[in-house]
Amino acid sequence: MSFYAPLFAAIGVMLFWFALGLAGLARGGDERFVFRFLFPLGSIGGAVLAAAGLAGLSQAPAALVLPLGLPDLPFHLRLDPLSSFFLALLGLAAAGISMFSAAYFRKTEVIRPGLFGLQYHLFLASMLAVCLADDAYFFMVAWETMALSSYFLVTTDHKVPEIRRAGFLYLLIAHLGAISILLCFGVMQNTAGEYTFELMRGARLSDFWATAVFLLALAGFGAKAGFVPLHIWLPEAHPAAPSPVSALMSGVMLKTAIYGLLRVTFDLLDQQIWWWGVVALAVGLITALLGVMFAAVQTDMKRLLAYSSIENIGVVLTAIGLAIIFHAYAMNVLAALALIAALYHCINHAAFKSLLFLVTGSVMHATSERNLGHLGGLIHRMPWVAWFGLIGTLAIAGLPPLNGFVSEWLLLQAFLLTPGLPNSYLNMLVPVATAALVLASALAAYVMVKFYGVIFLGQPREEKLKQAHDASNWERAAFVWLAASCVLLGLAPVAVIGQLDNVSALLVDATLSGNIGRSGWLFITPASPERASYSAPLFLMGIVGTVAASFLLVRWIYHGRVRRAAAWDCGYPQQTARMQDTAEGFGQPIKQIFEPFFRIERHVPKPTDERPYYWSKTEDYLWYWLYLPVAKAAEWGSRLVGVLHHGRIHLYLIYSFVTLLALLFLIR
């Protein structure tokens, strides 16, 4: 019984969330009942799920067949360490986000609270089901439920045309991805003979078909995760959705795509070819760099975070690519290191990105502004939001001793071990790729300084910001939960990696447990203590100790007197809030240095203009090079087909007759 306990707990949470959604529908108009009562209950479900995932990590796989579904196609469920890890991630983020939502939503934003509650909880339950599914059929059902429910959540505010457009774009790309995933399972089913993952695992594909499966999976899951060039829906959909929904989509839904990619690549396919890893590495690095560059020039805070999600997903894909390369060369311990870096970054991103999206939610509620150019100085009015936002900002910027740094450090260590590869070109090229990764993470720090500095620091850029109110208690609780996760994941990497080892043992047959804690629980040592070590607790102790000591010493030897005066600013007395850097100003150096990557439209005034104004717009070239041509081709194709349509019934009958003749001719 105890062996099945985590699986049953997970199924229980899935049904519970489903029931919460239906209960909300039953009293659809009752805003207090739906938000103040059902959402906190859902949050408890999330915490239970996180515990179940944690318990499932160290267990052997537990499988179950449900008497549901089509005839001869019952739903297969399975909980192994890989799905347990992603369930724990989902539970962790969902607990915080549901808690926040309890106080966030009001009737003014959500017209039908009950319907919204149903969509929200259905979205949670379907993400859970994706991780539990053990046959392609159930997987696709859960995957599509996830896509549809999130589409309705994105278009919550469907009266705004831009939001409808963003939702359509999201739905379109989600379905391109779904087709690709379906084809990928189709290829595997062709060899395995059936749609269960169990049989697919045992099947042995030829190199050609295995490559087809991997590339289809990369494209299909990439559409959901936002790999370049399929990333364009993210910066449209995230700002359109309400903040808690953005947090769920960015923090968790993108990770289900990573889950799918790992499941297909390492679990369902029995071996990998080394150049798959190179493809994944290249796509990952391009995604990370483009994502962070575009994040640097954004002026909408949620668009900025959306581009930052693209960057982080790129980092995860880079790590997966490295794991594939190592595993293909049978260097399993190093593959485990890269894989653990990828998983670690997934859960880190779930914690800090959810936190930051919730922070933008609180800011939007307090100021009804999303544009960075109208914010500023909120640290004085909203101290809770600002200080917890600072933790998220430092974590996502990859700074020690918080969690973002640990995964980045592990990934760099994995990169530094590539000279052991038996391929001399890879030996030389991969270290250079590392520099691209470092550039991406350094730019991420730039972006986050911009994000935090422009919103919370400086002088308020608008008069109305002086009336901004701080977050409510439910919102604060959510901040504490997610910020504590960031801090703990950063301070206890040895314990976290001890758990992640179960996943790497399943996927690449190797663990780091022999190495990782060799110098005690204080230090992580991925290869050996001589090779490299890092200790976050000592870091924190060192900094806090010196800060306290210097603070006390200065007061003891000298004094602590402070006088307040007007700002100095080189003696210029007429400072106004408009003289601070705007978001555009802060991003301008990046725009100038990386100009070839942006499509920039500018208007610069002439000296003779009576009403001079500056205007510039930064866009993605891909939109013009890839998407518009494809859209044009689709329109052209449909116009050609349209020639056949005359609306006269006898013509259609002739078409059917000709088709029938042609088919008879072909088949006979």
Add this chain to the structure above:
Amino acid sequence: MTQFLASQLFQSLLAVLLAPLMLGWVNQCRAWLQNRTGPGMLQPYRVLRKLFVKDAVMAHNASALFRLTPYVVFGCMVLAASIVPVLATDLPFSPAADVIALVGLFALARVFMALAAMDIGTAFGSMGARREMLIACLAEPALLMVFFTPSLISGSTALTNIVETLAQSSLAIYPSMAFAAIAFVMVTLAENARVPIDNPATHLELTMIHEAMILEYSARHLALIEWANAIKLTVYSAIGVALFLPWGIARAGEWPMMPLAILAFAAKMAAAGAGLALLETVSAKMRIFRAPEFLGMAFMLAVLGMLTHFLLER
């Protein structure tokens, strides 16, 4: 154990207390090169004392973050000074961070500094923050590539092991390390806000980077930041000295070797400081948008060094 701790404490205190002297030495050398008498090597200490005694003046809208930052920056630099093997390798604190974590530590100090610069909301503050972050995000990849070469040679990213391997190696000089050394000097100039990227001696409004960020600071807060910068310069010089001139360093607890190690270290640091002053005297400050070219060159040199290692030394 107590001996190790004593060695650690001795080294950290020495680096922290002597850092202003290093700054004074560089300024003095520069004065000599410019045919000036100079204020003397102890001037930074006098400045620090003056600043500590004064009352701190802060803008009306300065937040707690503004007050916290000087302490955090100072703390980061003291921690860095405790990790880098200055006189002895194998210190008890050195396993807490390898070179990558050290880069992270500098980044932490920098991000706090940039945020504090934006806190008052003046035009200069945010301009300085933006420029500092720009220089940093271009310098960081180059710095990491510099560290790659020695870590490939020694098979480790822990500074202690790198230094020990290099100090005991049979090769007198690695060709790859020559490239890395030039790149490291360029990155050091950029990261420490020296000419040609920035000029620590002026408050020329349109060109300043680092000084623009600390414009609103006064008294003890300014003193801590200036002191932290002196430590940063010392730590960077110590890293350079340890990587590229590793001879004569002692293991932790080897007290008999200590006097010799101190002498060797003092000589090497004096040479490094004089070299820095010479470089600053003969070069002119460049426009901000030429900095990417400068740092791009540093990056390419570091990559060349690494390729040289792959082609010649394996």
